[in-house]
Every structure is written in structure tokens, then in C-alpha cells.
Amino acid sequence: MRILYAAILLLAVLVLNFSMMHLAPGDVADTISQSMGGADQELLDQIRADYGLDQPFLVQLGRYIGNVLQFDLGFSFFYNKPVTELILQRLPATLLLVFVAQILALFIGVILGVISARKPNGIASHFVTILALFGYSAPVFWTGILLLIGFSLKIQIFPVAGMRDVTIEGGFWIHFMDIARHMVLPVITLGSIFLALYSRLSRATMMEVLGSDYVRTAKAKGLSEREVVYKHALKNSLSPVITLAGLQFSAVISGAVLVEAVFSWPGLGTLAFQSIIARDTPTILGILFFSALVVIVGNLLTDLALRLVDPRVRSKG
Amino acid sequence: MTAPLLKVENLRIELTTRDGVAPVIDDLSFELGAGESISFVGESGCGKSMTALGIMGLLPDKIGRIASGSIAFEGEELSTASEKRLREIRGNDISMIFQEPMTSLNPVYTVGEQIAEVLRAHQGLSKSAAWASAVELLDAVRIPNAQRRVSDYPFQMSGGQRQRVMIAIALACEPKILIADEPTTALDVTVQAQIFDLLNDLKRQTGTAIIMITHDMGAVAEMAQRMIVMYAGRNAEQGPVDQIIDRPRHPYTKGLISCVPHIMATLTDERHELTEVAGIVPSLREFGKNQCLFASRCAMVTQECLDNRPPEIEFEAGQKSACWHAGTV
Numbered sequence: 340m341r342i343l344y345a346a347i348l349l350l351a352v353l354v355l356n357f358s359m360m361h362l363a364p365g366d367v368a369d370t371i372s373q374s375m376g377g378a379d380q381e382l383l384d385q386i387r388a389d390y391g392l393d394q395p396f397l398v399q400l401g402r403y404i405g406n407v408l409q410f411d412l413g414f415s416f417f418y419n420k421p422v423t424e425l426i427l428q429r430l431p432a433t434l435l436l437v438f439v440a441q442i443l444a445l446f447i448g449v450i451l452g453v454i455s456a457r458k459p460n461g462i463a464s465h466f467v468t469i470l471a472l473f474g475y476s477a478p479v480f481w482t483g484i485l486l487l488i489g490f491s492l493k494i495q496i497f498p499v500a501g502m503r504d505v506t507i508e509g510g511f512w513i514h515f516m517d518i519a520r521h522m523v524l525p526v527i528t529l530g531s532i533f534l535a536l537y538s539r540l541s542r543a544t545m546m547e548v549l550g551s552d553y554v555r556t557a558k559a560k561g562l563s564e565r566e567v568v569y570k571h572a573l574k575n576s577l578s579p580v581i582t583l584a585g586l587q588f589s590a591v592i593s594g595a596v597l598v599e600a601v602f603s604w605p606g607l608g609t610l611a612f613q614s615i616i617a618r619d620t621p622t623i624l625g626i627l628f629f630s631a632l633v634v635i636v637g638n639l640l641t642d643l644a645l646r647l648v649d650p651r652v653r654s655k656g
Numbered sequence: 657m658t659a660p661l662l663k664v665e666n667l668r669i670e671l672t673t674r675d676g677v678a679p680v681i682d683d684l685s686f687e688l689g690a691g692e693s694i695s696f697v698g699e700s701g702c703g704k705s706m707t708a709l710g711i712m713g714l715l716p717d718k719i720g721r722i723a724s725g726s727i728a729f730e731g732e733e734l735s736t737a738s739e740k741r742l743r744e745i746r747g748n749d750i751s752m753i754f755q756e757p758m759t760s761l762n763p764v765y766t767v768g769e770q771i772a773e774v775l776r777a778h779q780g781l782s783k784s785a786a787w788a789s790a791v792e793l794l795d796a797v798r799i800p801n802a803q804r805r806v807s808d809y810p811f812q813m814s815g816g817q818r819q820r821v822m823i824a825i826a827l828a829c830e831p832k833i834l835i836a837d838e839p840t841t842a843l844d845v846t847v848q849a850q851i852f853d854l855l856n857d858l859k860r861q862t863g864t865a866i867i868m869i870t871h872d873m874g875a876v877a878e879m880a881q882r883m884i885v886m887y888a889g890r891n892a893e894q895g896p897v898d899q900i901i902d903r904p905r906h907p908y909t910k911g912l913i914s915c916v917p918h919i920m921a922t923l924t925d926e927r928h929e930l931t932e933v934a935g936i937v938p939s940l941r942e943f944g945k946n947q948c949l950f951a952s953r954c955a956m957v958t959q960e961c962l963d964n965r966p967p968e969i970e971f972e973a974g975q976k977s978a979c980w981h982a983g984t985v
Binding site for chain 2: 556557561562566654
């Protein structure tokens with residue numbers, strides 16, 4: 340049932356994306372003629388006919404959807420490669436960035452939330468409030484650039500851009516450490532917004548849960564403070580945070596586009612950015628399609644996580 | 657008489673509110689013998705639950721505190737005991753069941769786990785031994801098919817069943833004192849009767865002393881040997897249940913008793929008007945005053961009641977009443 344919904348949703352995304360791209364002025368013929376230093380109307384028409392752009396909208400749409408159903412996302416005029424191949428090349432880098440940022444933000448956010456909920460007037464609590472304010476209000480690209488200036492230029496501990504150093508040779512671990520080093524700043528940049536969200540929410544839910552009747556019961560049982568907080572309270576406060584994390588998946592991906600642009604991270608975001616500049620419609624559509632796919636998969640994963648945490652969700656399943 | 661199991665003397669519990677500090681328990685003393693059952697009666701907000709939380713050492717953090725007086729359990733002072741020592745006592749020697757069975761169990765753990773964890777914490781039982789005991793306990797609180805239901809989650813059980821689970825948790829370590837804070841308020845009448853029966857049976861089997869907190873005079877008559885009537889954080893009257901119901905020595909107790917409707921022997925009998933105690937409980941701000949706090953609702957009020965706090969006057973069999981007119985009530 341859920342998979343059927345997901346499929347319908349994907350189809351709707353496809354139609355919507357395609358229509359919107361069609362509405363935007365300019366197409367690949369303009370770009371090509373521009374790079375040739377201008378072309379007359381005849382040549383433009385010729386290019387459009389070659390790429391099937393002279394067909395009526397509905398025909399183009401039908402053709403596109405038909406192709407996608409056969410896992411063919413089209414051909415990139417700009418990169419001269421099939422879009423699917425192009426995207427699959429870039430996807431792992433984005434997924435790596437997105438998942439590491441999400442998971443770290445969740446993990447640290449929940450820990451900060453718990454610590455600050457236990458001492459609502461303590462230092463940790465004020466730290467979370469300030470962090471949240473910063474995370475909410477600082478734009479991603481600004482944070483990214485500041486971090487770059489601070490930790491790549493002034494204090495040169497992290498690389499400026501990219502995902503790996505091509506000059507490095509060695510075994511798996513050396514490459515692993517190299518990528519990890521490159522990831523630090525982008526992950527901090529992307530994760531900071533979500534860390535702010537999650538720590539605030541888990542602070543709020545944790546405070547509510549700590550005042551609940553079953554926590555009082557746990558105390559009345561004579562359990563240790565640690566068991567009361569981390570066994571009885573924490574598991575109950577996780578559901579809202581997981582739900583929010585699921586909802587934020589799309590925001591994480593759009594955030595990734597900006598972060599990748601700032602750090603030249605070789606992922607989908609950079610690809611999207613470049614292909615928008617180049618008016619490479621098939622690539623843009625392909626990326627949008629994959630983003631939708633990632634979001635939907637992310638939501639399914641969220642549901643699974645909720646089931647693990649809350650037996651009430653399981654029984655409704 | 658041997659030394660009492662629990663001896664509370666001149667207990668004063670203060671709550672910090674926006675209006676300042678209010679004594680929600682003001683000069684309360686009572687004793688509880690081993691295997692005895694005692695009832696606290698009174699309207700909402702009269703400090704019954706605070707007494708229970710005070711004994712458990714579970715007063716709300718930073719808001720409530722024991723200001724003076726003593727709570728001695730088997731001669732050991734609890735009001736100054738360390739948190740570690742209190743944890744050893746809680747759930748083991750003194751345990752508690754609460755008013756709200758619907759929310760008092762943790763929704764994300766099985767009832768078996770919630771019973772078993774007390775046994776692991778206090779009796780050092782292994783995982784499997786604790787689980788086996790949990791099944792036995794569920795059976796003892798008369799949950800049918802305990803073997804299977806032990807893996808149920810709270811949301812799969814009714815209110816009455818959840819309260820039985822709470823009782824199973826409370827009795828798991830065979831405590832010396834069980835504090836039941838309005839255990840049946842949230843349940844319907846037939847289930848109430850079942851829970852009372854269960855508590856009475858378990859009490860007979862285990863010899864646990866019960867402190868029952870309620871506002872239901874019927875429950876008192878059914879459950880307790882002695883009762884303490886509380887009003888506005890103070891002890892209004894205490895003594896043997898039968899004697900007090902027969903001959904109350906405090907106008908408030910009298911009012912409470914006359915609130916209970918009686919079933920007529922025959923339908924032709926004249927039906928009494930259902931009475932109530934007129935007026936409302938004083939607000940927390942007035943709690944500390946040196947006067948009788950019931951005066952504003954009392955039919956027998958005189959100038960004396962407004963000027964000075966009444967002393968406790970003793971009658972036969974340990975009946976005590978804090979009223980200036982106790983002799984003439």
C-alpha cells in the first residue's frame with residue numbers, strides 16, 4: 340500500500356517538474372547558440388527539432404514519462420552523457436554528506452536535548468538555546484564560507500574544497516581518512532541547522548516526558564536516575580524527533596545543494612547548480628526525480644524507525 | 657504494642673508557589689503498624705497525595721520540600737536519608753500505586769519488562785528469573801492468561817488491567833508498606849470493587865501494611881481499620897474507622913459521612929436528601945493561618961475558631977479531633 344502511494348507520488352512529481360521546467364523561458368537551443376556566439380532562427384529551429392523540443396507539450400511530457408518508466412532519464416546535452424549515469428556517479432557523494440549530517444545532527448541533538456532538559460537552567464541548556472538561535476538564523480552558505488575562511492585559510496587544518504585529494508595514494512584507510520577530512524566542514528555546515536532543530540525539539544519533549552506519570556512510576560520503583568532518564572524517558576521522547584527528522588529530509592537535500600556549491604562537493608547539488616546554469620533540462624529533471632526518490636525512501640525509513648521505538652505504531656501497521 | 661512500622665511526627669511539607677511558600681502539610685502526625693491498613697480521606701487538594709510523595713521522597717523537585725518534622729520507617733529517618741538509600745527503599749520496602757492507571761505505565765515497554773525491572777533492581781534477579789516472576793505476579797493479580805499477556809504493551813490493556821499491573825509492580829518485592837493513591841478513582845464501579853477485593857486478598861497473603869488515599873468513604877469502610885481525615889493540609893480527625901463513622905468528632909468528618917448516599921432497605925422508605933459540605937476548600941495562601949481552616953464552611957463556627965488554631969482533643973481508642981467544639985459535635 341505504502342509503495343503504491345510512493346509510486347503515485349513519484350509520478351506526480353515527474354509531471355509537475357516537467358511542466359515547471361517547460362514554463363521557464365529559455366532552452367538548450369539558446370545555450371548552444373550562445374556558446375557559438377549567436378545563431379539565426381533557422382539553426383535554432385534545427386536544434387530544437389533535433390532534440391524534439393518542437394513537439395507539443397503533451398507529446399514531450401508523455402515521451403519523457405515513458406522513458407523514465409524504462410529507467411531512462413534522457414541524455415544530457417551539456418555533459419554528453421546519459422543522465423542516469425551522470426546522477427549515479429554523483430549520488431553517493433550526496434548521500435554520504437546528507438546521511439552523515441542527518442545522523443550526527445540527530446545523535447548530538449538528542450544528547451544535548453536530554454542534558455539540557457534535566458537542568459533547564461544549567462549552562463548546557465543556555466548553550467542549546469544559543470545554538471538553536473544561531474542554527475535557525477545563520478544562512479547555510481554564510482556559515483560555510485565563514486568556516487572555510489576560519490579553518491581552511493586562516494588555520495589550515497581542513498581542505499578548501501572537493502571530496503578527496505587526488506595526489507594521495509594508499510590503502511582503504513588512507514582514502515577513508517582523506518574523505519573524512521574533506522567532510523568535516525560541509526557536514527558541520529549542513530548539520531548545524533538540523534542540530535538546532537533537533538536539540539530544541541528533544542529538549543522540549545524530554546522535559547514533557549520527565550514530568551509524566553510513568554516517569555514518576557519509574558522513580559517510585561526505586562530505579563536509578565540513569566535508568567529513569569535513559570530507559571524510561573528517552574525512548575518516549577524519541578518519536579517526535581524521529582518524525583521531525585523524516586519531515587526534514589527534503590530540507591536536508593535542498594540544504595545540500597547550497598553546501599555542495601560552497602565546498603565544491605562533487606555531489607548532486609553541484610551537478611544541479613551547474614546544469615541549471617547550462618539549462619540542461621534533462622539533467623535538472625533527473626536530479627529532481629532522484630531527490631524526490633531519496634525523500635520518499637527517507638520517509639519510509641522514518642516509519643520503520645518509529646515502529647522500532649513505539650509499539651503503538653507497530654500495532655496499527 | 658511493638659514499635660510502629662512507620663511513624664510520622666509533626667510533618668510539615670512546604671510548596672513554593674507564585675504566591676510564596678505554602679504549607680501543604682501542616683503538623684501531621686500518625687503511626688502505622690505492621691500489617692495495618694490506614695486511610696487518608698479528604699477533598700482534592702487537602703494534601704493527601706503530598707503526604708504519600710513525602711514518604712516516598714518524591715516531592716516535586718525544587719518546588720516541594722519537607723520543612724520540618726520526621727518520617728521514620730522502622731526507626732530510620734527518611735526525611736534526611738540520602739537519595740541512594742531512598743532508592744533502595746522505594747519499590748522494595750515501600751511502594752506506591754497511583755491514581756492514573758492509563759498513564760502510569762510506560763507506553764513503550766511490555767508490562768512484563770516493567771514488572772521484571774523492579775525485581776532486577778532490588779532483588780538482583782536474573783533476566784529470566786525476573787521474567788518468570790513477572791508471569792506469576794500477573795497471575796496473582798488475576799490477569800487471565802498471564803503467560804501470554806506478559807508480553808503485551810500497556811495500550812493493549814484496559815484501565816482495570818493496567819491498575820492490576822501497577823499493583824503487581826508495587827507488590828513484586830513484597831514491600832512492608834503499600835501506598836495506594838486513589839487507586840480506583842479512574843475506574844468504573846465494578847472494577848473498583850474487584851481492585852479492592854484484590855488488595856484485601858493480597859494484604860492477607862503478604863501482610864503488607866496499606867496506606868490508602870481516597871475521597872471515597874465507601875472505600876474507607878471497605879479497606880481500612882483506621883482513618884485520618886485531612887482538611888487543608890491539616891489533620892482534622894483520626895481514629896478507628898467504625899468508631900468515627902459511628903460518632904464523628906469533627907464537623908468536617910460529619911459532613912463527609914452525610915455525603916454518602918444510602919441504599920434504602922425498601923423502596924417505600926423515605927429517601928434522605930443528598931447533602932454536601934457547602935463552600936470550597938481554602939486557597940493555598942490561607943494554609944498557614946493560625947485559625948481553624950474549616951471555619952468558613954462550618955455551621956458551628958464561633959469567634960474562637962477564627963482566632964486560634966484548634967488543638968487535638970483525644971477521645972477513647974485513640975480517636976483525635978482538631979476542633980474547638982469536638983466535645984459537642
